[in-house]
Amino acid sequence: MSTLPTPAELAAFALAVQHPLTRAWVDDTTRLALLAEEHAFDLQLATDLDLAGQRAEFLNVGQPPEAFLNRWVEVGLNLSAMLSIRFEGLDRDKPFVDASVTSRPLTFDDLPALLRAGLDLYGAFRPGRLRMWSAEALDGWTAELPNARPDMRVLAAPLSELRWREMPADLTLIPTRDLAHYADAVAAYAAVDAEHPEHVGQAQIEDEEHLQLLIYAGTLFDVIWRNRWSGYVGALAKAKRGLPAYSVQELLLAPHARGHGLGPHLSTLLARHLPDDGRVLSGTIHGENWGARQAALNAGRHDVGGWTWVPLVPGA
Numbered sequence: 001m002s003t004l005p006t007p008a009e010l011a012a013f014a015l016a017v018q019h020p021l022t023r024a025w026v027d028d029t030t031r032l033a034l035l036a037e038e039h040a041f042d043l044q045l046a047t048d049l050d051l052a053g054q055r056a057e058f059l060n061v062g063q064p065p066e067a068f069l070n071r072w073v074e075v076g077l078n079l080s081a082m083l084s085i086r087f088e089g090l091d092r093d094k095p096f097v098d099a100s101v102t103s104r105p106l107t108f109d110d111l112p113a114l115l116r117a118g119l120d121l122y123g124a125f126r127p128g129r130l131r132m133w134s135a136e137a138l139d140g141w142t143a144e145l146p147n148a149r150p151d152m153r154v155l156a157a158p159l160s161e162l163r164w165r166e167m168p169a170d171l172t173l174i175p176t177r178d179l180a181h182y183a184d185a186v187a188a189y190a191a192v193d194a195e196h197p198e199h200v201g202q203a204q205i206e207d208e209e210h211l212q213l214l215i216y217a218g219t220l221f222d223v224i225w226r227n228r229w230s231g232y233v234g235a236l237a238k239a240k241r242g243l244p245a246y247s248v249q250e251l252l253l254a255p256h257a258r259g260h261g262l263g264p265h266l267s268t269l270l271a272r273h274l275p276d277d278g279r280v281l282s283g284t285i286h287g288e289n290w291g292a293r294q295a296a297l298n299a300g301r302h303d304v305g306g307w308t309w310v311p312l313v314p315g316a
Contacts (some may be wrong), residue, residue: 150287248283263295
């Protein structure tokens with residue numbers, strides 16, 4: 001096991017693997033400070049046995065607390081990685097190994113050693129997959145790895161670049177005052193799942209408590225189209241991958257408003273209703289959710305990287 005890096009070193013590694021486009025959106029000094037804060041939890045999870053014990057007790061999968069610690073390991077030539085055991089959706093039946101930070105951008109040649117390291121460290125959990133970050137294009141890994149699958153992609157752009165697109169006259173936002181339409185929003189997600197059963201679970205509505213926080217912050221909005229409630233859009237001020245950002249929490253159209261080309265306008269409207277304070281609008285969209293991803297791209301957001309699932313064992 002390698003000596004743990006400092007927060008500043010971990011931040012420098014994280015910055016080096018980000019999409020080049022994003023390096024122009026904020027100065028490196030600011031971004032390194034934010035990345036150090038974001039990845040401090042990775043380091044805590046590598047040393048805090050009390051926290052590891054809480055995870056072991058909560059997940060109850062028959063492994064001791066020390067097995068839940070993150071590990072900073074030398075993987076291969078000039079490559080180290082922060083590896084951890086995670087559970088998709090906190091489902092104890094879906095363990096996976098996460099490569100949250102690597103000391104340089106990954107290449108295809110790194111994968112065999114990275115997969116072996118994941119199994120060596122966390123094989124007792126019987127994880128099926130490894131998840132890794134890359135700033136490469138959506139098909140940068142999946143085209144070369146037949147068994148790899150995309151996970152979430154980051155679609156982002158400075159707010160100042162998103163505000164100036166033409167809008168339909170009958171589409172607007174108003175601040176959300178209460179969650180009277182929450183049941184309608186739940187139904188809207190269910191309708192999308194019914195229409196695309198192969199993609200169930202790729203997008204889910206935030207719970208009422210979380211949306212209430214957005215209401216208090218003044219950053220949740222009702223979509224009004226043709227004088228009718230037609231969805232929610234909302235964001236939360238939060239650093240994302242070292243970028244001062246508003247993180248998209250909801251971007252939803254009700255069924256009656258879908259199929260009318262309104263999707264790209266939601267990012268524009270949201271950008272117009274958020275403070276003009278130099279932040280980036282950033283949100284994650286599943287790589288296989290072509291419609292939502294294309295709407296974000298059409299709005300002027302950029303795909304600046306994402307996560308890929310790679311099987312740890314054949315057939316997983």
